[in-house]
Amino acid sequence: MDGNLNALTTVFTEFYYWVTVVFMFLIHVGFCMYEVGASRNRNHMHTLMKNIMIIPLVTVTFFLFGWWIYWAFPDFPFFGGLNHDAGNANLPWSETMATNLGDRITGVFWAAFLLFSWTAASIVSGAVIERIRSSALWVHAVLIGSVFWIIDAAWGWHYAGWMVKYLGYHDAYASGVIHAIAGGYALGVICVLGPRLGKFAADGSPRDIPPHNPWMLTIGIFLIYTGFWGFYAACNVPVISPEVIGGQITGTTWTATNIYLAPTSLSAITFNFLMSLSGGLMAAYLVSKGDAFWTFSGGLAGIITASAGNDLYHPIQAMLVAAVGVVIVYNLHFWVERRFKLDDAVGAVAVHGYAGVVGLIISGFVLWGAPSSPFEGYASVTPWGQTIGAVIMFFVLGFLPAFIVSKIQAALGVLRIPREVELRGLDYAEHHAYEDAKAAIIEADKAILAQH
Amino acid sequence: MSTIGYENWAVDLAEVGAIYPFQGSEVLMTVLCVVFWIGWHYIQFKRESEHLENARDIGDKSLVTKSVERY
Numbered sequence: 001m002d003g004n005l006n007a008l009t010t011v012f013t014e015f016y017y018w019v020t021v022v023f024m025f026l027i028h029v030g031f032c033m034y035e036v037g038a039s040r041n042r043n044h045m046h047t048l049m050k051n052i053m054i055i056p057l058v059t060v061t062f063f064l065f066g067w068w069i070y071w072a073f074p075d076f077p078f079f080g081g082l083n084h085d086a087g088n089a090n091l092p093w094s095e096t097m098a099t100n101l102g103d104r105i106t107g108v109f110w111a112a113f114l115l116f117s118w119t120a121a122s123i124v125s126g127a128v129i130e131r132i133r134s135s136a137l138w139v140h141a142v143l144i145g146s147v148f149w150i151i152d153a154a155w156g157w158h159y160a161g162w163m164v165k166y167l168g169y170h171d172a173y174a175s176g177v178i179h180a181i182a183g184g185y186a187l188g189v190i191c192v193l194g195p196r197l198g199k200f201a202a203d204g205s206p207r208d209i210p211p212h213n214p215w216m217l218t219i220g221i222f223l224i225y226t227g228f229w230g231f232y233a234a235c236n237v238p239v240i241s242p243e244v245i246g247g248q249i250t251g252t253t254w255t256a257t258n259i260y261l262a263p264t265s266l267s268a269i270t271f272n273f274l275m276s277l278s279g280g281l282m283a284a285y286l287v288s289k290g291d292a293f294w295t296f297s298g299g300l301a302g303i304i305t306a307s308a309g310n311d312l313y314h315p316i317q318a319m320l321v322a323a324v325g326v327v328i329v330y331n332l333h334f335w336v337e338r339r340f341k342l343d344d345a346v347g348a349v350a351v352h353g354y355a356g357v358v359g360l361i362i363s364g365f366v367l368w369g370a371p372s373s374p375f376e377g378y379a380s381v382t383p384w385g386q387t388i389g390a391v392i393m394f395f396v397l398g399f400l401p402a403f404i405v406s407k408i409q410a411a412l413g414v415l416r417i418p419r420e421v422e423l424r425g426l427d428y429a430e431h432h433a434y435e436d437a438k439a440a441i442i443e444a445d446k447a448i449l450a451q452h
Numbered sequence: 453m454s455t456i457g458y459e460n461w462a463v464d465l466a467e468v469g470a471i472y473p474f475q476g477s478e479v480l481m482t483v484l485c486v487v488f489w490i491g492w493h494y495i496q497f498k499r500e501s502e503h504l505e506n507a508r509d510i511g512d513k514s515l516v517t518k519s520v521e522r523y
Contacts, residue, residue: 242465247461248460248461248462248463249461249462249463249464249465250462250463250464251463251464251465251466251467252466253464253465253466255465262461263461263465263468263471264471279488282488282492285492285496286492286495286496289499290499312456312471312472312473313472313473314472314473314474314478314481316481316482316484316485317472317473317474317481319485319488320484320485320488323488366455366473366474367455367456367473368453368454368455369453369454369455369456369459370454370455370456370458370473371454371458371459371460371461373461374461376460376462380454380459
């Protein structure tokens with residue numbers, strides 16, 4: 001770190017990303033609370049454990065190869081080979097992937113991306129509660145968290161990604177690269193997994209399976225909102241000079257940028273985060289006729305719909321985009337449920353997947369012609385570029401691999417828990433062990449009391 | 453053509469102000485925002501009145517007593 005300004009910028013950036021990581025941890029806490037709140041008493045511990053173990057499994061695999069994929073894959077395989085120069089610096093045996101005074105950014109930057117990976121895996125986890133085998137879900141968690149989402153990030157969420165260069169793909173706060181892909185992936189799994197027992201009546205009409213604890217669910221979603229602040233901040237570069245960007249920007253004015261190194265500001269995304277949350281909540285309240293579950297989720301879906309363009313939108317545009325998205329997403333969820341008999345237990349496919357896709361398409365129109373990058377020769381934002389991007393995210397990298405892997409798991413008999421276990425509840429054995437242990441210690445205490 | 457007024461970032465940021473789409477439509481957007489807000493109140497008031505009117509006749513007396521006792 002030569003010079004005080006460089007040192008200050010580096011340490012500030014290091015600390016900035018570190019804080020975003022701490023905030024984003026709350027997303028996972030929120031997802032855990034939400035899933036447990038939505039599940040029935042007889043499945044609590046398994047539901048919780050299924051989500052908690054995503055943390056270590058995705059972390060280790062993201063250290064081993066996920067982070068390397070991000071740096072090596074921006075052109076691979078369609079527009080060039082692997083970028084070994086950038087990739088090698090991010091292999092697990094590289095010196096920069098460790099305690100190193102010559103590199104103070106890699107660890108916090110890695111962690112910021114890793115927390116996105118947990119989120120992607122956690123989104124899938126919610127859709128499949130109460131009937132998937134944990135072993136099957138954990139394979140999916142590694143695939144979405146450390147392989148498929150990070151491939152899409154290399155392609156469409158990297159300043160040199162081919163989708164940005166050739167499609168003008170613009171997805172500042174990850175409508176597509178996190179939410180559409182995770183929603184598409186969840187859809188691929190539940191298509192093969194099937195609904196929970198009793199979800200559909202004999203005549204095919206869906207039954208509501210209400211959350212056992214709506215308060216837990218409420219706190220869960222508010223923690224997700226809180227963590228989302230960190231998520232938004234983590235998608236920006238906090239401060240950088242035109243010289244360091246090295247693109248077309250002239251002059252000496254430093255700026256915050258989005259992930260593509262194009263200018264934005266924390267002020268802009270703060271306006272837009274809150275206005276899209278509000279647009280989503282208000283629209284969801286009306287369209288769901290005041291249903292608490294859908295109103296809260298609608299706030300999240302509103303943010304996700306506006307996220308692709310929230311670095312540039314006017315706050316009122318962010319609010320309206322969110323509101324329109326939520327109306328589409330809500331109706332699409334129930335149409336798909338009725339038409340295809342799919343059981344998306346927490347509305348994850350809708351809130352993340354459909355909202356992400358709708359948000360990308362809308363942003364193509366609202367940001368039509370805007371530069372996708374500060375570098376020369378990149379395509380500008382268009383409706384068709386964003387729509388193709390949405391298909392790649394939701395279907396090609398999300399739905400398709402999930403469907404194929406789930407089919408393999410189903411064929412091997414390792415996808416779904418046995419019917420008897422589903423009816424008794426996944427925690428049945430643990431509940432009995434708990435009751436037996438409780439009875440034994442009460443008897444022991446009574447016996448000791450009787451001696452005195 | 454670019455909805456944000458810039459087709460590339462070959463600019464000096466010291467000379468750049470607003471970069472949101474459709475600059476010049478701020479008043480129209482504000483009107484839309486107000487319509488959305490007031491419209492929301494209108495629909496919500498109407499629906500809540502209907503809901504409360506229907507709720508007056510829901511439940512038999514014993515169930516209502518039970519509900520009160522549940523606190």
